[in-house]
Amino acid sequence: MQGQGDNSAKAGSKAIREILDEVPLRAASFIVTIYGDVVEPRGGAIWIGNLIEICAGVGISETLVRTAVSRLVAAGRLAGEREGRRSFYRLTDAARTEFAGAVRVIFGPLEEASWHFVQLMGSSAEDRMLMLERSGYARLSPRLAIGVRPFPTAIMPALVFRAEIAEGAEELKAFASASWDLAPHAEAYRRFLGSFQSLAAPADAGSMTPADCLTARLLLVHQFRFVALRDPRLPAETLPEGWPGDEARRLFARLYLNLSHPADLHAAQHFVAASGPLAASTGATEERFRMLRREGVPASGCKSV
Secondary structure, eight states: OTTBOOTTSOOSOHHHHHHHHHSOOBHHHHHHHHIIIIIGGGTSEEEHHHHHHHHHTTTOOHHHHHHHHHHHHHTTSEEEEEETTEEEEEEOHHHHHHHHHHHHHHHSOOOOOOOEEEEEOSSOHHHHHHHHHHTTOEESSSSEEEESSOOOGGGOSEEEEEOOOOSOGGGHHHHHHHHOOOHHHHHHHHHHHHHHGGGGOHHHHTTOOHHHHHHHHHHHHHHHHHHHHHSOOOOGGGSOTTOSHHHHHHHHHHHHHHHHHHHHHHHHHHOEETTEEOOSOOHHHHHHHHHHTTTOOOOSOSOOO
């Protein structure tokens, strides 16, 4: 299928091969993950040869990478620049703003709930309602939705009402259960846990090279961002018993911290922007680590040489 990687070309780690068997990859989406995890916190630009190298490790061909990059440029998410014979691509300002919001969800603590009713105005209400639903809002009528997290500005024009519970707080859980179908989100978290638990095994982690550690971290972020960004992120008191989201976030934090030292060294040694090699660490990467340490503690495993 166009845009989808051929996972027959797999990285060396057994854990990575097993993840690739379970996690379907599309070139454009995986490149977005590379930018979000590796490139954006280091200035937002990278040589296309590095993108091709990273994607080859998960079975995505050079042709698919170049096609996906062209589409991301056409969509206004990447901008190209040349330095000699090399082509570099950087995130546009609009894309960097979008990535900043995603970083807060993926790496940051759960925000305090802020209930909103959104009444869509104007035409194309159904398209904008679908956008709200993908952002975790619940549809109450063809033009009215409710949610507890920031909404995409692209849904405007709309009336936005801030809400608070005046009476009946004990009924909030029943209201959430009736308004949101949480079962698919719970299942997505369980699939994430099933796919990535193997990376927590010291025997396999200890055999991973720095390149494998980077590949594993990219797969980790790629899968977790899909789950976390679609989660309505309701307050804990509204969630069903046995909610797997907290366990998934702790596993994500633990694995990300564990993989990052060798992964970042590999990136610094091999990846470049027009201005020179990418930095192993920056203020932005350190801030991500600080946020994640609230959730989990790194365990020894990946090689750092």
